[in-house]
Amino acid sequence: MDITFKDVSYIYQPNTPFEHRALSELSFHIRSGSFIAIIGHTGSGKSTLLQHLNGLLRPTEGEVTIGTYKISADEKTKNIKSLREKVGVVFQYPEHQLFEETVEKDIGFGPLNFHVDQEEIKRRTREAIKAVDLPEELLHRSPFDLSGGQMRRVAIAGVLAMDPNVLVLDEPTAGLDPRGQREVMDMFSNLHKEKKLTTVLVTHSMEDALRYADHIIILKDGKKHLEGPPLEVLVRKKELEHVQLDVPEVIQFLSEVEEKFGKTISYHNQNIAQLAKELAAMVKGGDDHE
């Protein structure tokens, strides 16, 4: 589903001493099927933006369009429930939302609320637990007996079981060990491709944004600071430093190589081993390659 923000502003507690403008006149467009990363410092309005994507918040000014759904200040949105079925949101620390007696029931909780029939729920539960790479035996355990990482995966499975078209992720890897982070992000990336999802990732990690996203929006004080494809956005060192963000390590490294040796190696998602080979080839042969 296409997502469009048109001059969206959001003000918390308007007309009180605590008034706070979290978003101001934000406009952008997300094409259906793209993987976009939203980056920004704490308090830049990322989480507020995210809550507009399934109608948890309504813009104070402006209009949000998601597929055929319209959310604006004055109009009451119809079918907000069916919008929420199509937009799955994985909040920060999603394991805090677990509550059922068994993992199976918790994963099936979303679909049940949207009146999916029992057979289908069963099927989706199994599919979801497989997608998050957990053994099916866990389905009959209590979610509170699991480890933190497993709980996180169960919570994510609970969102996947809703079978959403748009997947919104709010720092889904926060608090996981490095390996878990990689696994969870790879899982989302695969799901994105397999199910042709539109994915919105809110993150602090420039590395993740570079690796997974095909479009990046950088926020500053509720305004759009930079926008564009990762390789265009993430090389603009000055502008990134302005919002206290760093150029991703790989990009930093490649640009230093270019400075020292006067030769360019382009970034195309290579891992460390591949990059080392390319470097070796460059140093040894000196023959031109891109």
Next chain:
Amino acid sequence: MSSSMIIGQYVPGNSVIHRLDPRTKITIIFFFVLIVFFANSVMSYGLLTLFAVGSAVSTKIPANYLIKGLLPVWFLIVFTFILHLFVTKEGEVLFSIFTFDFYTGGFIQGLAISLRFFLLILVTSLLTLTTTPIEITDAIESMLGPLKKIRFPVHELALMMSISLRFIPTLMQETEKISKAQASRGVDFRTGPVKDRIKAVVPLLVPLFVSAFKRAEELAMAMEARGYQGGEGRTKLRELSIGRLDIYIYILFVLVIIGLFMTRS
């Protein structure tokens, strides 16, 4: 609704009232609540209203914010007035609708009682609006100090109070967060039959309790790790002290009391 409720919400500032010792504020409010019931003439009510409204103005909290924040209580005030209007049958008949007579007594009584009500709420809410919860508990601990002699656990009580006050906003945030997460999974807290809405509370309460217990355990551990061992020999970062300002305010308040008893009829 939750964002417009201001009772218990501290508004930072640097007014005279903000700077007063919290014990002064509590003492004055305590006696104010008592003397409100002694007012019985236009003049005495006027004097108390002047005192209360004057205090409110001097806090520099925007008036429309105060009025809006007390909105939930306005209903009670108006209700009290109407109740008196219907029930009290003293004085002359003021006017009648159909066969029902309204008396001047009821009108005056209703007005007086609602005014009392309004003054009480205004003044007490000024305490929480201008005093941080920590200051209030410090003040209570200090004022209950003498009870230590009869082995009343004053310090523990104050600690319990400040911990629970401290965690109210945290729990509120947590509630909001979890209710948003569950709403995203299709829980409807707002519409539908009452039975369904009561059921919708379960996915909210269970995670809330789980995290509250976890938090309590972590807090206890953190306190022990930093060597907490109760109130014995514990010093304070901010000592409360009665200053010149407090004395002036006490004098002013005593004058108000004297004025009240002189203007009573």
